[in-house]
Amino acid sequence: MKQITKHVIRNDLKRLFTYRICLIGFKRKGFDRIYSHDLGEEAGVTADQVRKDFSVYKMKGNKKGGYIITDLLNAIDEIFKYQNNQYVILVGMGNIGQALVQYKRFILRKMIIVASFDINPSKQSKRFGIPVLPMSMMREIIDKFHVNVAILAVPEISAQDATNKLIDSGIIGILNFAPVILKVPDEVIVSNINLCDELESVIYYTQKVM
Amino acid sequence: MKQITKHVIRNDLKRLFTYRICLIGFKRKGFDRIYSHDLGEEAGVTADQVRKDFSVYKMKGNKKGGYIITDLLNAIDEIFKYQNNQYVILVGMGNIGQALVQYKRFILRKMIIVASFDINPSKQSKRFGIPVLPMSMMREIIDKFHVNVAILAVPEISAQDATNKLIDSGIIGILNFAPVILKVPDEVIVSNINLCDELESVIYYTQKVM
DNA sequence: CATGTTTTGTGATTTGTTTCACATTAAAAA
DNA sequence: TTTTTAATGTGAAACAAATCACAAAACATG
Ligand SMILES: NC(=O)c1ccc[n+]([C@@H]2O[C@H](COP(=O)([O-])OP(=O)(O)OC[C@H]3O[C@@H](n4cnc5c(N)ncnc54)[C@H](O)[C@@H]3O)[C@@H](O)[C@H]2O)c1
Ligand SMILES: NC(=O)c1ccc[n+]([C@@H]2O[C@H](COP(=O)([O-])OP(=O)(O)OC[C@H]3O[C@@H](n4cnc5c(N)ncnc54)[C@H](O)[C@@H]3O)[C@@H](O)[C@H]2O)c1
Secondary structure, three states: OOOOOOOOOOHHHHHHHHHHHHHHHHHHOOOOEEOHHHHHHHHOOOHHHHHHHHHHOOOOOEOOOEEEHHHHHHHHHHHHOOOOOEEEEEEOOOHHHHHHHOOHHHHHOOEEEEEEEOOOHHHHOOOOOOOEEOHHHHHHHHHHHOOOEEEEOOOHHHHHHHHHHHHHOOOOEEEEOOOOOOOOOOOOEEEEOOHHHHHHHHHHHHHHHO | OOOOOOOOOOHHHHHHHHHHHHHHHHHHOOOOEEOHHHHHHHHOOOHHHHHHHHHHOOOOOEOOOEEEHHHHHHHHHHHHOOOOOEEEEEEOOOHHHHHHHOOHHHHHOOEEEEEEEOOOHHHHOOOOOOOEEOHHHHHHHHHHHOOOEEEEOOOHHHHHHHHHHHHHOOOOEEEEOOOOOOOOOOOOEEEEOOHHHHHHHHHHHHHHHO
16 A cells, blocks of 8 residues: 555646547637647637647647647647556445436547446346446456546545455546545555635635635 | 636635534533644644644644634634625526535535525426525625625526626626636636546546556 | 664755747748 | 748746645644
8 A cells, every 4th residue: 555645637737638628629610720729718718728748748830830720639639548448346325326327428539337236226227227236246357447437425434445446346447536645555546636625725715806 | 807816715725624624523522622643633734734834824722831722713704704604695596506505514614595596487386495596586696695605507698697696696607617718807706627637637547557 | 871762854956747849841921 | 032921839937726834723742
């Protein structure tokens, strides 16, 4: 077990995701070229930052002519290896879990929730488009679909237990919604979503402004 | 309208939130003092970082004796001004909106969703513990409860429209779940939650590991 | 009461990220 | 064809964040 749980997603990678969303938007509007300036405005960063990011990943544009959108999208896809669907599982079919399994955009981005798990048998009988299974079936599903990543949406009190079971079953990446710092081995990636913190931050900053 | 939408929550502030969660946990377990080392382990950062953060905000501990947990919690509360309840509204009572209005932890942290809004009249008749109102009542509620901050959970296509209406009605902080960069005036704070990006990042990092 | 140990507190240093400045290039205009 | 303009590309500089190193304090021990 590691002492320091790193769950930091590099900022430039986050920006690449943003760029991709913006680029898809521009493409849909009929553009096939884009200037760093315009992409920056849309993505909420400076043009310098855009060019620097592209420079780091060796994406080339045309002096005076801007960047070709499909080239950029291909390059980004290459960085993130988007050939195949990525299968994930979800644990905890409560309020937030049920919202997530119905989120269409995951599928658009080739991330498929193949099954969800819950200790509560009454959840297991409900229909959400994907099967809701007992915890005992976790390993079987993980092996069958070669799942590496899980979304964790169980109550705080159960989060570490569920994490242990996930790691035991072969999971090496967790998107964690419980406001808890999970103890995991070095090689496991954890990314924490803490909506209270986010909302509180916004409140904090609005009060600074006034 | 500003070109560069900054919606960055400073890193040390985020850590303060984490520290608070951990400190509350320690307190509940019966501790009243804590060493930077132990807090760091729980919070997933180094002991150095903990001490540095506290040093910046002038929170003092006792050489050899560690920090007094209630002192730290009071100091953090002071930084974030936690005397009063903070009222917020939510727009878009779809899958994610419904999960959020039922999230108890917001209330624990004194953030109260006083009302939600939806264009769909069929949502307006449903019961979720808080009223679901038509968009036309937004200004009235914002004024009545002195609301500054909104949670935005409408489809991407409606996000900018809804944002304009929110800002028009006096909102100056938005927690945005739509995967869209919102155009807002300089003084408005936007914090974007992009769950696709987060999940994709985790997948990306797990594939790097292998 | 001196000595050793543990822990805080913080300036100095290192590392990482963003911005700046400008050379380079390609297209458009003269 | 030459000049001007508008863009990219990237090393250097500035800035920000994290880590290091160690002095200072407090307590424990003999
Ligand atoms: N509701 C929200 O909007 C929201 C927002 C942010 C974070 N969260 C966090 O997400 C988590 C879930 O929140 P929720 O509101 O959906 O809670 P919930 O109580 O509605 O759902 C939790 C689900 O997890 C299941 N569960 C409990 N222990 C389990 C275990 N050990 N293994 C498998 N399943 C288990 C329960 O049966 C239940 O279906 C919590 O940690 C919460 O803090 C929720
Ligand atoms: N479902 C998820 O788990 C999830 C996860 C992350 C992000 N999101 C994002 O959150 C947003 C909502 O997702 P969802 O799954 O809840 O969608 P949804 O379709 O279930 O709900 C959207 C709700 O917004 C209402 N609405 C539409 N236009 C409106 C407007 N102009 N003003 C007020 N209300 C309006 C609709 O009536 C509906 O009730 C989307 O942008 C989505 O990308 C959803």
